[in-house]
Amino acid sequence: MSLLEAQGIVAGYGAAEQILKGAGLRVEPGEIVTIIGPNGAGKSTLLKVVAGLVPMAEGRLVLDGRDVSSADAIGRARAGLAFMPQERNVFGAMTVAENLDVSGFLEPKAAKARAEAIYARYPVLAAKRRALARTLSGGQRQILGLAMALMTEPKILLLDEPSAGLSPKAADELFAAIVDLNRSGLAVLMVEQHALEALAISTRGYLLVAGRNAAEGRGPDLAEDPEIRRLFLGGA
Template sequence: MMSSLDATGIVAGYGAADEILKGVDFNVRSGEICCIIGPNGAGKSTLLKTIAGLLKPKAGKVSLDGLDITGQLPRDIARRGLAYVPQEHNVFPTLSVRENLEIGGYVDTENIGARIDQTLQRFPVLASKRRHAARALSGGERQMLAMAMALMVKPGVLLLDEPSAGLSPVAAEALFDAIVEIGREGMAIGIVEQNAIEALAISHRAYILVDGRNSRTGDAKALAADPDVRRLFLGV
């Protein structure tokens, strides 16, 4: 399945008065990993929440596979093939790995057992702990589970908010490897990261957001090599 996500001119925020996003563009298509980086508070998480339907944009348009999904409910957007993994509270800690996967697949319960098995095959570390409570997993395993839950609906577009936050370098690398693997299968992946150097290394394209606006956009390797980007955003 070919998928594409196009967000254009997104204006969104939390209150009536102030806008956090002041007209942001973001797009990603099948086979592409696009990262969104930028300073704390730039609006990266707000952008993902708006695309996923948790916030209604005041202006702008979100299209999924060419279909206007702006302002639709999160569950309807999920049903159309867009999966969103928030940064926190993305698994149910007291439930088992398997139960979490069951919940991940809630929008379509057909063949759920087989789909759980398929998902577990892709994440061997989770397969061996399928009966363990999610709270007993390591940080890296928990992020893998959050991603696995999202994949239960076989989405065309996967949006991840800081999947490597709080992980050890080794766990972060394993997670980035898993993301690259998933990307190879043709999913469109959008990933917000603090770990900008790593994110640029696994991405095809990148968006730099600053204060609710697009600052730089382009080829990830080119941006990673750009002296201004390195000085201002990568601290190297």
């Protein structure tokens, strides 16, 4: 049984035409699945639909065997889904500790112990727990975003461009942190602009173009696909 299955998703932002025109995907337990595609393809929209932040006009979403199509974002969080947005994914005016605390909203009584487990896993956050999030480096901020998503102890983690804006070294470290979480049993669905690097660590990948699935395959196979390399490297 798939951990997450999205079928025939049609969604948009009202007025104009739909952005997603029947996109779909699945994530099996233990997988890292990456969505790639050109700017404006609807990748972020797809993650937001799955997270329950953008309503879908058509489609079906099954999470861990439960049809959550009509559940709201909190309902989906309770069903085991956590989402790290592409932008504004930490509260800059709050400390690291406060960011973790508010992210434990589903079970406030467990928040303290979960934050301690996160400090043990990410010493960089422990060292900065009283620092305002806006004073963190880009890499530290993305680790905080990741840690905030972990505060609900999800079964599946949705990450929208976790490596965006990071130096190559910081991006590598972030990918290593994602692989590490995945090895400890967490399924990951991410969108990445660093397509080839992301596919290299992914079980499977999807290419989304203009709101529709355009290709699908094993991560490393997609990373070697000449058409994909042309799209993302402009040649080679």
